[in-house]
Amino acid sequence: MEPPGRPHRRLIWKYTAVVVTLVAAAIVSVGLTELYFTYQDSKRTLSGFERNKASTAAAVIEQQIREILRELETVAQPTVDQGRAGLAERKQNFHRLHERDDSLSQLSYLDSRGQERVRTSLLEIDRIDRGIDFSRSLEFVRARAERRHFGRVYFRGARPHITISVAERAPGRGVVVAEIDLRSVPQVIERASVGTAGYAYAVDSRGRLITHPDINLVLGHASFASLPQVRAALRGPANAPAGAATIGRDQDGTKVLSAFETIELLGWRVFVEEPLSEAFAPLKSAIWRTALLLVAFLLLAIATSVLLARRLVRPIESIQAAAAKIGSGALDQRIEIPGHDELGALAEEFNRMAARLEESYSSLEQKVEERTRDLATALGELDDKSRELEAVSRHKSEFLANMSHELRTPLNAILGFSQVLRERLFGEVNEKQEEYLDDILSSGNHLLALINDVLDLSKVEAGQIELELAPFSLREALERGIVMVREQATHDGVQVALAAASDVDIVTGDERRIRQVIFNLLSNAVKFTPAGGVVDVRARQVNGEVRVSVADTGPGIAAEDHERIFEEFQQTEAGVEQGEGTGLGLALSKRLVELHGGRIWVDSEFGKGSTFVFALPERKA
Amino acid sequence: MRVLVIAGALGVLVVSLLAASFTVFDSNDDSSAAQSVRRVGLMHVGTDHIPPALEPLKARLAELGWTEGKNVELVFRNLEPEQVEEQAREFVRERVDVIVAFEDQSIDAAEAATARVQGRIPVVFLHPSDPLADGLAKSLSRPGGNLTGVFGPRDVVAKQLERYQLIVPRLRRVLTLVDPTDPRTERVLKEYQSAAAQLQRPLELDIREASNAQDLKRVFRSLRPGEVDGAFLLSNNLRQNHSALTVKLARDAQLPVQGSRKEWVQRGALFSYGIDLAPLGRAGARYIDSILRGASPADLPVETIPRIEFAINLKTAGRLGIRVSQVMIIQADKVFR
Numbered sequence: 012m013e014p015p016g017r018p019h020r021r022l023i024w025k026y027t028a029v030v031v032t033l034v035a036a037a038i039v040s041v042g043l044t045e046l047y048f049t050y051q052d053s054k055r056t057l058s059g060f061e062r063n064k065a066s067t068a069a070a071v072i073e074q075q076i077r078e079i080l081r082e083l084e085t086v087a088q089p090t091v092d093q094g095r096a097g098l099a100e101r102k103q104n105f106h107r108l109h110e111r112d113d114s115l116s117q118l119s120y121l122d123s124r125g126q127e128r129v130r131t132s133l134l135e136i137d138r139i140d141r142g143i144d145f146s147r148s149l150e151f152v153r154a155r156a157e158r159r160h161f162g163r164v165y166f167r168g169a170r171p172h173i174t175i176s177v178a179e180r181a182p183g184r185g186v187v188v189a190e191i192d193l194r195s196v197p198q199v200i201e202r203a204s205v206g207t208a209g210y211a212y213a214v215d216s217r218g219r220l221i222t223h224p225d226i227n228l229v230l231g232h233a234s235f236a237s238l239p240q241v242r243a244a245l246r247g248p249a250n251a252p253a254g255a256a257t258i259g260r261d262q263d264g265t266k267v268l269s270a271f272e273t274i275e276l277l278g279w280r281v282f283v284e285e286p287l288s289e290a291f292a293p294l295k296s297a298i299w300r301t302a303l304l305l306v307a308f309l310l311l312a313i314a315t316s317v318l319l320a321r322r323l324v325r326p327i328e329s330i331q332a333a334a335a336k337i338g339s340g341a342l343d344q345r346i347e348i349p350g351h352d353e354l355g356a357l358a359e360e361f362n363r364m365a366a367r368l369e370e371s372y373s374s375l376e377q378k379v380e381e382r383t384r385d386l387a388t389a390l391g392e393l394d395d396k397s398r399e400l401e402a403v404s405r406h407k408s409e410f411l412a413n414m415s416h417e418l419r420t421p422l423n424a425i426l427g428f429s430q431v432l433r434e435r436l437f438g439e440v441n442e443k444q445e446e447y448l449d450d451i452l453s454s455g456n457h458l459l460a461l462i463n464d465v466l467d468l469s470k471v472e473a474g475q476i477e478l479e480l481a482p483f484s485l486r487e488a489l490e491r492g493i494v495m496v497r498e499q500a501t502h503d504g505v506q507v508a509l510a511a512a513s514d515v516d517i518v519t520g521d522e523r524r525i526r527q528v529i530f531n532l533l534s535n536a537v538k539f540t541p542a543g544g545v546v547d548v549r550a551r552q553v554n555g556e557v558r559v560s561v562a563d564t565g566p567g568i569a570a571e572d573h574e575r576i577f578e579e580f581q582q583t584e585a586g587v588e589q590g591e592g593t594g595l596g597l598a599l600s601k602r603l604v605e606l607h608g609g610r611i612w613v614d615s616e617f618g619k620g621s622t623f624v625f626a627l628p629e630r631k632a
Numbered sequence: 633m634r635v636l637v638i639a640g641a642l643g644v645l646v647v648s649l650l651a652a653s654f655t656v657f658d659s660n661d662d663s664s665a666a667q668s669v670r671r672v673g674l675m676h677v678g679t680d681h682i683p684p685a686l687e688p689l690k691a692r693l694a695e696l697g698w699t700e701g702k703n704v705e706l707v708f709r710n711l712e713p714e715q716v717e718e719q720a721r722e723f724v725r726e727r728v729d730v731i732v733a734f735e736d737q738s739i740d741a742a743e744a745a746t747a748r749v750q751g752r753i754p755v756v757f758l759h760p761s762d763p764l765a766d767g768l769a770k771s772l773s774r775p776g777g778n779l780t781g782v783f784g785p786r787d788v789v790a791k792q793l794e795r796y797q798l799i800v801p802r803l804r805r806v807l808t809l810v811d812p813t814d815p816r817t818e819r820v821l822k823e824y825q826s827a828a829a830q831l832q833r834p835l836e837l838d839i840r841e842a843s844n845a846q847d848l849k850r851v852f853r854s855l856r857p858g859e860v861d862g863a864f865l866l867s868n869n870l871r872q873n874h875s876a877l878t879v880k881l882a883r884d885a886q887l888p889v890q891g892s893r894k895e896w897v898q899r900g901a902l903f904s905y906g907i908d909l910a911p912l913g914r915a916g917a918r919y920i921d922s923i924l925r926g927a928s929p930a931d932l933p934v935e936t937i938p939r940i941e942f943a944i945n946l947k948t949a950g951r952l953g954i955r956v957s958q959v960m961i962i963q964a965d966k967v968f969r
Binding site: 106110113116132133134135136137138139167192194226227230231232 | 772773774785788790791793794827830831832918922931932933934935936938939940959962963
């Protein structure tokens with residue numbers, strides 16, 4: 012048996028699962044869509060923003076470099092005087108340039124042979140004709156070939172420095188070389204940073220850091236060439252247009268949204284980056300919002316579905332409980348369900364059914380009661396009747412017993428005196444007298460036998476017979492029975508045979524009564540067997556009982572008479588024709604065998620002889 | 633009834649969750665440095681002045697989240713030269729978290745004091761003469777020891793000499809004051825002498841030794857009128873400890889004298905050409921911050937501040953009868969009139 016609560020819970024979970032699934036699916040799909048579009052929007056916006064910043068910074072730096080270039084070009088002009096005065100003029104020009112722009116930390120003029128003629132510096136004293144040969148230096152060779160040359164970035168302190176050389180305007184063939192402190196570059200780049208965690212940095216064409224918010228990286232000569240976004244940016248040509256922001260990594264491996272712009276003139280890249288965690292912070296709060304909405308609506312859904320389920324399940328539960336009570340017999344049970352919905356209708360229908368059941372059940376009870384009363388009355392009557400009958404029967408038996416006794420006494424006198432007369436103790440009797448005496452004797456004997464049988468029978472019926480049980484030899488009893496009928500059999504020309512199995516011998520019983528039964532059956536058999544017939548007596552053990560059968564070759568007994576012949580005063584037509592027998596022998600035999608706990612029956616077919624069988628249970632001694 | 637209570641509770645929960653879902657999640661927690669008060673020992677030799685870098689350093693530290701008295705204690709000691717070694721040892725004994733040394737003598741003392749102990753206390757140096765030549769750092773990008781800091785070109789003596797000549801065209805012979813006990817004198821003197829010879833109009837140098845105030849006074853007293861055209865304070869120890877005195881002595885002797893930085897110009901020196909010290913303080917604060925937050929000085933590259941400032945005092949010039957050219961005045965970053 013399932014506990015009564017279980018179906019309830021199951022239904023609730025089914026309802027809950029359905030509602031929750033629906034709600035969750037709705038919220039998750041809406042949330043994911045929103046997140047996707049928010050993500051795309053954020054990325055697009057940020058990407059544009061970062062790119063603008065990078066482009067602006069790159070443009071500003073490029074503008075500054077161009078300004079320096081322009082300044083250098085103004086001093087890269089041939090002087091009127093080619094001698095000392097010309098050099099002094101150059102020095103003055105350089106000084107003016109230093110004054111105007113102190114980011115120029117050193118300026119030098121190399122003549123057409125690459126010899127340094129003038130050098131001015133913020134940190135060292137001015138030198139004229141130091142006699143140093145720069146003819147093979149990169150700044151000289153390249154500037155002569157390409158009119159201008161940008162050297163590699165190097166650092167003095169935290170600041171990037173660069174050497175720019177500009178070829179002298181024709182007809183001069185010299186070169187002006189400037190060492191420039193790019194101190195404004197970090198400031199420009201720093202202004203390009205976005206957000207609170209965002210930052211900007213610049214790398215040169217080899218990926219080496221020019222400026223970075225973490226000054227230690229710059230001072231430590233860090234290279235960012237291995238960062239994916241830097242590698243990708245450096246792979247492209249210097250004049251490639253800036254693309255959309257990509258997702259890269261910073262030096263610690265944190266994912267960043269990164270955009271860059273190239274400073275075309277120098278081949279540098281300006282990167283503007285923001286950690287993804289910050290860039291997509293709005294997205295994060297959207298995710299949170301969706302998650303919380305999901306939780307909130309799931310809770311609502313659970314609560315709703317539980318309440319709904321309770322509303323639905325409770326009536327079903329009470330119907331179930333009522334049905335269970337009715338099932339266990341409480342027919343007056345009714346369901347009360349408010350509301351006029353299907354469940355209300357079901358409850359009504361159920362109540363109607365219960366009412367009808369109760370009605371028919373109570374009428375049924377009434378009928379049963381009546382019948383029982385009738386039956387009791389009838390039984391009472393029957394009881395009285397049977398008591399009466401019993402008394403009558405007892406009176407009958409007593410009467411018969413007394414009667415037999417009373418009859419036997421005069422009969423004994425008749426037989427005795429007839430015997431005496433027959434034996435001529437009181438003188439001769441003539442033939443006629445003798446003949447009548449024989450008739451008297453024979454009739455008297457028959458009457459006596461009749462009376463004895465009646466007496467025995469009535470004793471049995473009155474319960475006056477008591478068996479004297481003792482072991483005796485059945486075989487011997489059979490033999491003696493045969494001896495008693497032999498004379499008659501011989502006289503009638505009937506052959507009597509006995510076949511007893513070797514294991515049949517001593518049985519326990521009332522020997523006199525059993526012999527009476529044997530004799531009865533044998534004398535019947537001899538009596539009804541025509542001359543030349545055979546009476547076959549057999550005894551054997553079958554299933555723990557001893558069976559004795561007496562088979563004759565007489566006229567046989569019709570099947571319908573098989574029962575009747577064992578009743579008192581009932582004879583077959585053959586028996587009636589025979590004119591002998593009292594009609595009590597088989598009835599008495601039956602009673603006697605049954606008193607022993609045995610059975611007696613007949614196997615016979617009309618015209619085919621009869622076999623009477625009686626069986627005695629084997630008694631333990 | 634119970635159902636109603638549960639439904640009510642669920643309702644409240646749902647409403648609060650909904651409300652929470654629309655509030656902004658602000659993960660911008662300000663994890664300021666540390667709970668305990670950290671100690672920073674600052675040393676400076678030169679009792680005639682307060683290092684100009686000190687205030688910018690404090691200001692920058694405050695910007696970085698280190699409030700004096702709240703989460704950091706700044707112990708500043710302005711010292712006479714003979715006190716510096718004992719003070720360095722005291723800082724080590726007290727196991728301050730960082731020692732900040734403002735000039736060469738403090739740096740040397742701090743280096744010596746911290747070298748002896750296990751778990752060497754980090755030292756941030758400001759304004760050393762030459763951190764590589766003096767063995768303070770293995771390299772500027774990777775110092776490798778317990779010292780790191782900021783380095784500005786202190787001794788652009790050649791350029792100073794050149795500038796001197798440009799401002800004082802009559803300059804021929806320069807009284808040069810050196811301290812033989814300053815280990816860096818030899819190096820800087822060599823550069824100075826070489827520059828004097830390389831100038832377009834080479835200068836004669838009258839080199840006199842002085843290790844203390846008495847020496848200085850004696851030197852100035854011994855000068856005959858017209859013997860020199862100007863004075864030059866070369867050794868760092870002298871600049872650090874006796875600038876004020878020298879300015880006064882020069883004024884008394886009617887001689888121009890160069891100052892090591894613009895503060896001395898303001899107080900009467902003719903000109904200065906050298907590093908601006910205030911940015912050093914700001915840069916130094918960054919090292920203190922990094923170290924207090926757990927960085928190792930060995931990994932913090934030395935920062936160089938190359939910015940040179942040119943200051944000139946026209947009042948002094950006028951008093952000495954020096955006509956400063958317009959070019960010089962234009963070039964000056966700071967002009968005191």
